[in-house]
Amino acid sequence: MGQQSRVQQGKASAVEDTMSLAPQDPGASADAGGPGGSGRRRQGRGTDRPRRRRRVLRWSAIVLAVVISGTAGAGYLYYQHLNGNIQKGERSSGDSKAKKTEANTAGQTPLNILLIGSDSRNSDENVALGGSRDNRGNPPLGDVQMLIHLSADRKSAAVVSIPRDTRVDIPRCKDAETGKTFPKINTIINESLARGGAGCTLATWQNLTGVYIDHWMTIDFSGVVRMADAIGGVEVCVKQNVWDRGGSGLKMKAGTKNVEGKQALQWLRTRHAWGSDLLRARAQHMYLNSMIRTLQNQNVFTDTGRLMDLAEAATKSLKVSEEIGTVKKLYDLGMQLKTVPSNRITMTTMPNVEDPRDRNHVVPAGADAEKVWAMIRDDVPFDANGSATDAKKPATGEKLSKDPAAPDDKIAVQVRNGTRTGTQAAVAGRAGTIAKQLVGKGFAQAVADSSALLDMDRTVVRYPSADLEGDAQRVAKALGIPMGSVERTSDVSGITVVVGADWRSGAAYPKQSAPKAGDIPDNADAINGSDSTPCMDVYSPYRW
Incomplete structure (x- = not known):
């Protein structure tokens, strides 16, 4: 921050110097014929005036050029300083099946960013803020995970959290920094960060949702504090006095209060005082909505000083996927997010149900969770506040392969049963039923694969290579x-149809109705960005 302040002071000084060196209006000088001056003097000075004016202008221009070049040099050095702050990592470090979204007919593409909050305690600062010294040196867990979806037309945005204790399939991942490879595993999603870094978490999300994720960002405890301080306070609300004893340590009186620094971190980490991890996500959404409104009201993007404060904090606090690892790219990203009005931002949590294998965990809530992901894949707004024109915007295109298909009877197809879900048993015989359908349609080489059953919310067709x-x-x-x-994936050796939970009966694939703007499931716990009224209810044991 010291270097930043010197640069800001240097810029201010340069402006003052430039103003003081500006040539004055000769008509304002007493020597040019003010009271008491003689006509002869005026005449003599008048003959030299153009030459002196040119000399003053010339020297002013030279000094101004030096000032500008010096300031530009300082600006360049500061820019390089900010770039040096940024930590970067591989975008995806795991086997992943999602493919990049094609542009719609207007040439626009949506943008998806995965935000991960790490519980790393691998520094004195993080240990002091997060406690749990016994965990120092352990691989960090991704306790907060949110997907930020920015619509193709940049007029709406959706944020979806997945609870940290959601049981999912984590793919095979390789840690780009250590070279260690982790096998596939079925466990809770927050462990993905420790099995190959943020790139593994991204791959896990892509496989779960079918959504291609463009970038990731991670932030730890100390980073949250720095960012909260740079913003200068965010308004939150509790209905009763709260004291999260034995947890985050958050202590507040009932009502609305601005939180910053360490107290902002406590708010974001609080779980016990709200009653569950699911309610912690709601409190985080309230904070983010309030933060966005605060930044928009501050007009931080046009306030150079505030922007520099935020840039310093952000570049020190965030680790990002390598393709956005410069100040310019992060700034451009921020400017895109800035365009979305608060009433077009919707915060949600993935619909979920209790895990039948472990009541302390949750699993995606079947059709409701899939509907949320389908809306993101199809770029359907989570809010209904757009214009009629926005609602009719062209859907994202589906690109057909330029490689012609082989004759139907020459295409080898395996069909697998993926109708099992976290709450439902698999439907027996589904792979055989659909394989027979394919044979009847001329795909003579279609067979049912009797290997282990899969958990799939939706039916997919997978292939291993471009040909x-x-x-x-x-x-x-x-x-x-x-x-x-x-989907293309290395998990299969040939064309593979996985019959998902969306096709548990019947020979014909069920027609899916296109989701409409604002038609999100009730159990997504949605909060609109313009709503400043939500207030957290405190779990009774943590009231004071």
Whole structure:
């Protein structure tokens, strides 16, 4: 911050110097014929005036050039300083099946960013803020995970949290820093960060949701404090006095209060005082909505001093995927997010239900969770506050392969049963039923695969290499499966149809109704960004 202050002071000084060196209006000088001056003097001075004016202007220009170049040099050094603050990592470090979204007919593409809050205690500062000294040196866990979806037209945004104790399939991942490889595992999602870094968490999200994620950002305890201080306070609300004893340590009186620094971190970490991890996500959403409104009211993007404070804090606090690892790219990203009005921002939590294997965990809530992901994949606004024109914007295109498909009877297809979910048993015989359907449609080499059952919310067609993309799309078309559900992955050796929980009965793939703007499930716990009224209810044992 000291270097930043010197640069700011240098800029202010340069402005003052420039103003003091500006040539004065000769008509204002007493020597040019003011009271008491003689006509002869005026005449003599008048003959020299153009030459002196040119000399003053010339020297002013030289000094001004030096000032400007010096300030620009300081600005460049400061820019390099900010770039040096940024930590970067590999975008994806795991086996992942999602493919990048194609542009819509207007040439626009949505933007998806994964925000991960790390519980790392691998520094004195983080230990002091997060306690739990016994965990120092352990791989960090991703206790906060949110997907930020910015619509293709940049007019709306959605944020979806996944609770840290959600049981999911974490793919095979390789840590880019250590080279260590982690096998596939079925466990809670917050462990993904420790199994290959943020790139593994990104791959886990992509496989779960079918959403291609462009970038990730991580932030730890000390980073949250720095960012909160740079923002200068965010308004939050509790209905009763709260004291999260034995947890985050948050202690507040009932009502609305500005929190910053360590207290902001306590708010974001509080879980026991709200009653559950799911309610912690709601409190985090309230904070983020309030923060966005605060930044918009401060007009921070046009206030150079505030912007520099925020830039210093952000570059020291965030670790980002390598493709956005410069100040310019982060600034451009912020400017895109800035365009979204608060009433077009919706904070939600993935619909979930208790895990039948462990009541302390949750699993995605089947069709409701899939509907949320489908809305993001199809770029459907979570709010209904857009114009009629926005609602009719062209859907994201589905790119067909340029590689022609082989004849149907030459395409080898395996069909697997993925109808099992976290709360439902698999439907027996589904792979065989759909394999027979394919044979009846001319795919003579279609067979049922009797290997282990899968958990899949939606039906997909997978293929391992580019030369089989056309064949996979042909199979999908024959079954009526959307092209957006055709995925390339190294998990399969040939064309593979995985019959998901969305197709538990019948021979024909069920027609999916297109989701409409604002039609999010009731159990997504949605909060609109313009709503400043939400207030957290304190779990009774933590009131004082």
